[in-house]
Amino acid sequence: MKRWLVIISLLVVLLTVNSLAFGANDTINVSMNGKNMQVKEVGVLLDGQAFEAEVPSFIYGDRTLVPVRFVAERLGAKVDWDQSTKTAIVTRGSDEIRLTIDSNQVVLNNQTRTLDNNSTPRLVTFSNNDSRTMVPVRFVSEAFGYEVGWDSEYEIPYINSTDDSEDIQVIELNPIITPGPEITEENSEIATISSVNVVKGSTEKYRIIINSDKAINYQSLFLPDSNKLVIDIENSVLKTSTGDAYNFIPVNDNLIKSLSYSQYQTNPYITRVVAELYDKYNFDIYTSGDGKTTVVTFEEYKFDGVFVDNIDGRDALVIEGMKDVDYNIMTLTSPNRVVIDLLDTNLTNKIYEYNVEFGFVHNVRVSQFSGDKNYSSNDRIVRVVLDVMDGVNDTNVSIKRDDDRLIISPEKSIWEYMTYDNSHIDKYISIKNNEKTSYDIEYDYGSTTMFITIPKESTDIVEGETLVRDNFINGIAVTENRHDTVIAINFKRGIEYNILSGKKDDTIEIVARRDPSISYTDKTIVIDPGHGGKAPGAISPNGIKEKDVNLALALKTQALLESLGYDVIMTRTNDIDIDLNERANIANRNNADIFVSIHHNSTTNPDINGLEILYCPRDLGTNKTDEQYPLAYSVSKGILASTGGEDRGIIQRPKLVVIREANMPAILVEVGYLSNAEDEARILDENYQNLVVIGLVNGIQNYFEMY
Known part of the structure; x- marks a missing residue:
């Protein structure tokens, strides 16, 4: 890479611009294709120096046209004319x-390129009746290896030499250089x-998307005087669908004015991408996992963590730096969780889990x-996942904006x-009171319901019903009478329990489990061998x-289950x-x-x-x-423990x-997979079949023990 050296100052630029032979802000009359029109005259800087010609350069559309003979000869080229x-x-x-005059098809080294209409070479007649061939300064200059740019502050194009024999380039003052990734064997x-x-x-x-066939190395350079972000992609060849050596995309949104990219050098190969911005904006450059997609973003939000704060007397999750951020919120099941997606946001730290508790x-x-x-x-996107307590199905949350903060609160x-x-097999239930208080617990074996009575003034728990339906608790109902609050917990099956808290306590703690005197071998299990007959x-x-x-x-599973009394x-x-x-x-x-249902898998990838283990969530x-995931989890755990096989997960x-x-x-x-040679051998091995059956039955028994 060449050295970036500043060889002109803003003062020199100002003096040079003001001394151009043709006034940069003048409007001149020209004729093209028999039509008279007014165009804006503009000077051109070559290596920091203004050059003069017998006829002026001017802006046509969004392109700068210059006399072909003069600019070519100034760039050390020879011009011939085929009449x-x-x-x-x-x-x-x-x-x-x-x-060719009036043709947007140009030939560069025997390869045809297509220019946009504003860049088409034109025969132009000036007010003094002098006619000249005018061509796009960018295409001609860059084809010969020169750097071409536009200084938006002074509204003037510039051409900089990039010949390898030179080690000085004319650029702006105060560049901000950001090194790219290190070169590795892979890239x-x-x-x-x-x-x-x-x-x-x-x-x-x-945002800017750069696609490549392999991981790239790049250097980024921000030019604060003209608000340009320059990205030089080292060891790269530009081969886009347009086939153009230079490409220009007007954007004109509230951040990006335009984007251009070109084959900046060929020895060594460098592709240059230039984003002209309206101001100095924060930007980030990141790549996909395989390195083939590079994305440049501007003014995105920075996620730097979360914390719990007491807001209006209740605990809430706070995320700072999110003023006006767009977000989406959704609830997912198995297990229950609340997902908040923060759009246009980058994760700036490496903390991926926060052990915090608030609400559910x-x-x-x-x-x-x-x-x-x-x-x-x-x-x-930064995804924030709120893990919900076991057994909680009412997972509504509210999100409020407070200046640059998002405040996330579970509904009461x-x-x-x-x-x-x-x-675990032992289930733990706790109730937080607002003071130390006495309480009463009764269990009705007929309805499998536990009643917890607390003096009304000692608890803030609200009246209402909550469905749990986790295969252990069906639901919880809270009612009030004149003096007390009564919490009724309805269990799916009979239980035994112990009270862990004191007779007078600010937290009531109970441990419960399925009643072991009720045999689970009286359960009915349907085993479904998949397919059969013509299938x-x-x-x-x-x-x-x-x-x-x-x-x-x-059949092996049936035999083992029946031997256990199922x-x-x-x-x-x-x-x-x-x-x-x-x-x-x-x-x-x-x-x-x-x-x-028992099946074996297959795929085109051997x-x-x-x-x-596949399952259908309860709500679908x-x-x-009943919840479906616990059975899937228990059976998966049982088979993997028995066989030591490969785990491909529990899938909805x-x-x-x-x-x-x-x-x-x-x-x-x-x-397992019949399409995989090793799995097929195991599937046909009777000893392995026995291990699968033992693990499957163990998983079923563990499920019944827990639920």
């Missing part, structure tokens, strides 16, 4: 440009720049989110005063049919095909406690292997009342009929 085709032939060394080769665009994401804010929120996670189908691929609910942890399912490269291994594994119903026990809805209906008609099922698949239409907790187990 028959009205073509100027400009040569410099081995480079040749052919420019040291020549990169091809396939496109440079100015685009919008999901908001009205523009027990943890906060943040990430630089890659846009999904809900967003443009050009978006820059019982969870400001209660906590519930259902992550073979997946077929391995060796011809193994999925329907056969599904049935073999299902009531097992099979959707099929031989090679027949059963309608998908009928499989779910078998479970519904028999009031089954759980439904397990390297993919491992276990997947046809007639579901609400469109699968058999698990969507089953009313009870239902899962589909994809044991």
